[in-house]
Amino acid sequence: MIVDVHGHTVAPAEMYEYQAKLFARRSPFRGPKISDDQLEAKLAGHLALLDSGQIDVQFISPRPYTMMHSLFGADVVRSWTTYVNDIIHRQVGLHPDRFRGVAGLPQFRVTDLGPAIAELERTVTDLGFVGCLLNPDPCEGDGTSVPGLGDRYWYPLYEKLCELDVPALIHSASCSSPRESYSLHFINEESIAVLGLVNSQVFDDFPTLKVVVAHGGGAIPYQLGRFRAGGLKSGQVDFTVRLRRLWFDTVLYSADGLELLFKVVGPDRCLFGTEAPGTGAAVDPATGLSLDDLKPVIDGLSTITDDDRRLIFEENARAVYGRAFS
């Protein structure tokens, strides 16, 4: 079975019309009713893509760059987030063999995590979701100081993740900096998140916490030596070892990158992910394949074994996302 842990909902335009009007009103109101037919019309293409990509099950979450975690107040974010999670719940319900739900959390700047924790609980307990996104920069790149992921600020959320036994996928949202696209902000925030966690007490304090870092861990596997050096100088456990407290998805659209990732963190810490359809949906003229068609790429790597592939494609996902296949 091929499990893609990193996908996002493909939803009707009416959902985004609702978002646009939330922005315009700057205050919450009830979202529109969307019919099953409207949902299915959009899902048709999504499912065809999964088929062509040889993906049996995909975990879908809100499209991160639309999460608006820094705009117009906590109540607007909560209205939007719960609405999107409910749509995802219905999509999973329509195709329970192909999808699992991963929650967006109504984070808002550096405020109380209460609403995020409540929504995590609601989506996992009531809607059967199997994990959540965690945005390490709910200020969305405007430079406001947010506590790093190693800070006790985040502990109530980590506690709830452990209690519910679901993983968080580190994934930032949009980016307000005029010189940094949201897509690059994902990468930079992942590097910040990895160091924030690995250089902290978090995994000592929460030994059962499971964190997956999106997009192959930002820059860290590539820049490994730089951060090993710091640890060696201060006499800490080798950075390479500490890094393996985390999990990583394979949303890297090049064979070279994937090879490096598997070498550095080990296939036993990697989960297959494509984010399809999304950023990688572009045909490589050299291969005629879409860049996010990663199953053949990973199949083609000579540096890993078939056992490794089983870990990557399925078994690690089963281990990390315990609720997905129970």
Add this chain to the structure above:
Amino acid sequence: MIVDVHGHTVAPAEMYEYQAKLFARRSPFRGPKISDDQLEAKLAGHLALLDSGQIDVQFISPRPYTMMHSLFGADVVRSWTTYVNDIIHRQVGLHPDRFRGVAGLPQFRVTDLGPAIAELERTVTDLGFVGCLLNPDPCEGDGTSVPGLGDRYWYPLYEKLCELDVPALIHSASCSSPRESYSLHFINEESIAVLGLVNSQVFDDFPTLKVVVAHGGGAIPYQLGRFRAGGLKSGQVDFTVRLRRLWFDTVLYSADGLELLFKVVGPDRCLFGTEAPGTGAAVDPATGLSLDDLKPVIDGLSTITDDDRRLIFEENARAVYGRAFS
């Protein structure tokens, strides 16, 4: 000959005492006289390190995290920067066979680049420097909006670089964000710089401009596919091709990272660099060597040829830093 294009000055404590007092006064004043003996006392260790690292010539610049580009006004920065450049000039003069000077520029937040351009001219023309550092984030991570490197804001500097025929090494300074160390900020800023340049008109407008990206280009070679996708969708020249308008140094402290770098951008775009002594000065217990002892690492790579090595160790440096060996 082994040429290390990325080193920083090792200077007496009195230089930093001067900096501390500049901070304390918040206004410029004349720096202390430092004797040749004081300089040599510090250089002794530095030269020994070059010897043990098999480095024939190192290009030295101000230590970037001390450049204070966001603090206390342009005039303080200028006093400090010119002082440090003058120290470097004297160090090069003491050991002309082992060092070349690379200038720090007195950038200050998002102000007029005039002082930076003037200092570039002074150091190259009067002091014989062979290039400069370019900080893409003179606000040092406080989130203030700076124009990206593709913006016309930077054109007067590019023009001067072309006129003088010297390259800029992209290297940020310190970082005020409490969750991002200056060391990681280097990496994230390099990624932002690469995309800012490669997705712009800069190299069309300045065909002779030479830009070296420090630390192996941040996250970009590893995350290549992600950014290729964007270009493919919009019908631009392949990102891989555009990426090769830039040069990259080898300040990556792992063989895996170096291998990926050479594969992705090609040995003909890479310049040997160690930043020694600096971040990488930590002994790897597995090898007994310092992590920044990169000559043996590159010698040991099976994925490149001896011709590649000649490019990396010397010939690219001669091509890019034309003034260094004239």
Add this chain to the structure above:
Amino acid sequence: MIVDVHGHTVAPAEMYEYQAKLFARRSPFRGPKISDDQLEAKLAGHLALLDSGQIDVQFISPRPYTMMHSLFGADVVRSWTTYVNDIIHRQVGLHPDRFRGVAGLPQFRVTDLGPAIAELERTVTDLGFVGCLLNPDPCEGDGTSVPGLGDRYWYPLYEKLCELDVPALIHSASCSSPRESYSLHFINEESIAVLGLVNSQVFDDFPTLKVVVAHGGGAIPYQLGRFRAGGLKSGQVDFTVRLRRLWFDTVLYSADGLELLFKVVGPDRCLFGTEAPGTGAAVDPATGLSLDDLKPVIDGLSTITDDDRRLIFEENARAVYGRAFS
């Protein structure tokens, strides 16, 4: 002929999905193609409403509360505004007997009015639009200081309006104040606009300028005495006279309000408007009619004559919007 000068476009969800993604990206990109069928599907209900409301021709503009004049930069606003104006242009083209286009302007906070003027020219000259909206508070209620409409800041726009001989309809956008809905902000901004214009030199400097104030002029006709008093004390021309330099629409959803309006400013300064479908789309249980079904209400007033009604329903619109029926 019944001419409704105050309507807004009824557009497919895909248009607002585009807006949501502009917000999410914080930077401009090309909007989606929307087919004629998609447009007509939405227009069917709109046209039925016009029929039931006895409206022969309605002037349609962007829905003001979605104009986002204070968010994410001038270039995002311009992308969004031109997209919406183009949609309106196509809707008018599909039903040239029922619609006329009124442009939204890409205002952005207190910046250069150049883009707004350029879009006014484009929509009138190239797209055949007959007027525009003018937002007196492009900061959308956040308290930022904007020059009042009597300030010379606005003169380049007034000049272009005169040159093109089209009127502006005063209509604010959204409102960021947590205690003021966008709907009430419309009213308060209209009061500010009326006083700003009437107490200024604008109509002396631009004798041919035509300005229509939406929603019956905010509070001013009701509070007339208060503002007459100020003028009487300072020896100005009576406020009642100066007030009649402006035009007013009838978007007031009560007979009492309409009666007062006609009495105070005169039927010869009023233009029929309903904003249908919009705020007034609620059935009054007392009458069984929608509150924005204003034709019967005006027909039923005993305080005006049939000649007055002709002015209100058609002739004033022909006089003010000279391009609409040429």
Add this chain to the structure above:
Amino acid sequence: MIVDVHGHTVAPAEMYEYQAKLFARRSPFRGPKISDDQLEAKLAGHLALLDSGQIDVQFISPRPYTMMHSLFGADVVRSWTTYVNDIIHRQVGLHPDRFRGVAGLPQFRVTDLGPAIAELERTVTDLGFVGCLLNPDPCEGDGTSVPGLGDRYWYPLYEKLCELDVPALIHSASCSSPRESYSLHFINEESIAVLGLVNSQVFDDFPTLKVVVAHGGGAIPYQLGRFRAGGLKSGQVDFTVRLRRLWFDTVLYSADGLELLFKVVGPDRCLFGTEAPGTGAAVDPATGLSLDDLKPVIDGLSTITDDDRRLIFEENARAVYGRAFS
């Protein structure tokens, strides 16, 4: 008996000299002693005006635009407010048959309402005042976010008003916006206050609370339909009904406005007010009367009965301001 519920103190220049020096010092100090003769010299004109306006009793409060609720700190405001209230107390004491005291409250931006509540208690209990002013925008139009009057922020004050059984007159102070005079700000703030209260739980939570809205309720009676529509759509009690939880004064200087007010909210919710001498003190050349000479205007209206007039001129004032005639 003709009772004017909306008048302001006419005080000697020395009182305002004290205010100017409070501004200049930015810190509190004891105000000057003003003799009875000085007070009477100013009151002579005031009383003559009441006589000529046929006003038997006027309720006088601080002149609102001088209340300085956003300047120089809570302690300066408290010094000033208590000083003015004490002056009013003396004026009432000099002419107990002609005046009643209405307190200004030492509100200061969005701080603790404690000082305001204490001064309310002092003025009612110790000085025999019969009500107070309530400024819904103590930030005086600078756009700072203040909780709306429906917010629990205001509940301690509402509680005290109920306990003391005195009404609050909604009346804002000055306005810092360069495009909105304090006089128009009164009107806009009244509209915001009406909606904030009427769309809230306040009157459910404080069934005995009595609130009078100055100047005929801002724009709301005129714009009634607009706000009815919102309520109808969401299934609330008709806005017209909810609006009648409030009381309104007649400080509207036109017969048309007064007629509309009486029609929309009913004479049984209106209290005679003139604000004389004040904004309306300008002679209408058409009538030869001052615009604030409202007794003859209301006498002349054909749309209300003599019973209505009794309510407006006296009985409603007795009902609302229970302490005024006890």
Add this chain to the structure above:
Amino acid sequence: MIVDVHGHTVAPAEMYEYQAKLFARRSPFRGPKISDDQLEAKLAGHLALLDSGQIDVQFISPRPYTMMHSLFGADVVRSWTTYVNDIIHRQVGLHPDRFRGVAGLPQFRVTDLGPAIAELERTVTDLGFVGCLLNPDPCEGDGTSVPGLGDRYWYPLYEKLCELDVPALIHSASCSSPRESYSLHFINEESIAVLGLVNSQVFDDFPTLKVVVAHGGGAIPYQLGRFRAGGLKSGQVDFTVRLRRLWFDTVLYSADGLELLFKVVGPDRCLFGTEAPGTGAAVDPATGLSLDDLKPVIDGLSTITDDDRRLIFEENARAVYGRAFS
């Protein structure tokens, strides 16, 4: 003849009532007419004080702490300042043998000095004033960065002072810092002003510029050694010599202070001043005299000669204020 160069206007309460209402309106309006009788009523006490203090002629200017240089915009400051200067002009006109006018300048924060220069010209040329106040901190202690008096920012004003041949008296206005009274702020600003001028090129660039420092020069004569030291180290002309480019008034309410002043700067650089009536108007129980009754104090000093006294009481004033006795 005893000439007091440092006095302030004593004006009727109506002038300050006007100021209070300017504050309240935040926009300019025409000030009240004040009769000669009103002026004389206030001047009676003022003149009696001059008589008892043996002062023949006093130079009067606006009361500095009321100048409001940081509040509500340049136009409000201009209205207020010109009004006060006009009152002073009338007071001088009523008693031309006892008073001379010294202008307040409509400075406003760090804006264009144009209005200040224009008012200087108006008061000197049209009203016959003999000098002006110069506020080195028009931001009134809120910490906003203002260029020091040595900065070229002030040169247009210095140029006009030279052209008109009138001196400026350094005197700050109010102070917004909660821990610094306006009275102490005067002193601190004078110290800043002295150093700013004496350590600059101003007197080289304007050799005929005449500057009087109020209150005996702040702290500088007392702290002389400290600032001499700085100059000695950098090889400048002795600070004591440079200090004598300035003039100083005697508004120091102790014999000890006066003695020090005369010793340090010399009687030939000092001008008699009392600021009476003002801060010093308090009877010293030890002497039974008011602290600002300085004539006897200076007469009683044994450390100066009668020739010195003539300089201090009259001749220096004649030299510096050339227009006062022409």
Add this chain to the structure above:
Amino acid sequence: MIVDVHGHTVAPAEMYEYQAKLFARRSPFRGPKISDDQLEAKLAGHLALLDSGQIDVQFISPRPYTMMHSLFGADVVRSWTTYVNDIIHRQVGLHPDRFRGVAGLPQFRVTDLGPAIAELERTVTDLGFVGCLLNPDPCEGDGTSVPGLGDRYWYPLYEKLCELDVPALIHSASCSSPRESYSLHFINEESIAVLGLVNSQVFDDFPTLKVVVAHGGGAIPYQLGRFRAGGLKSGQVDFTVRLRRLWFDTVLYSADGLELLFKVVGPDRCLFGTEAPGTGAAVDPATGLSLDDLKPVIDGLSTITDDDRRLIFEENARAVYGRAFS
């Protein structure tokens, strides 16, 4: 015995290199080890200066302008301050007959005084320090509002000073204002501190509190009359009497200033201080002595007695700094 209560540490460049790197990193790290030899090398000159200045014992504290109380967060300040205090402790240990330690406190802007109190306790109890510096403006002249020294904000620190029975020396740090040097800021802050204390309840609430004001009390002794006047008007105890609750050091580099100081506050409230080597280290060409060579200056004053001199040079220091000679 000659006791100099006001000296600062003379430390190796390595200490300031550490400070520069703390600035650069913006986060704390362990400081460098400095050997006794390095310390002694610097102390040699310092001791020679004491000898030539006839100083037997000097109290040394951190150099105030380098205390960085407004930069980069409380934890950086704490690292720096404790490091410097530890260096001082070692210097005192090397020369226990010549030095006593006076602590710098890790103040940081307007935050919790906890760390400052803890460091006070540590240095006095563990390191044997005899007093501390107290910076009344930890925002270092940027205009941020700090509570004055009379405010209860400072009470926890006063309590600890009383409990430990050590005095505080009022001494500000650097200054960010471009028009005020740190050296003048010392003086101005001392004036603010004196008035803040003397006009407060502090000495009533802490009768045993001992406060020494550096540099002869800023401007206050010179400007005494001005502040006496305020107190006389309000009926307070004479300012001269209240002023003597404080102690003053003699760091005034002129005989005139010293004479005034002794006259105004009395020799029984003055402690000998030189701040040598420091600001006063400049040779006066008139005397051939350094300006901070104050022993001969005080010896030469005819206005005080030998008994006074004993108080100033030794006995007051013994009384105030009880721990220094126990």
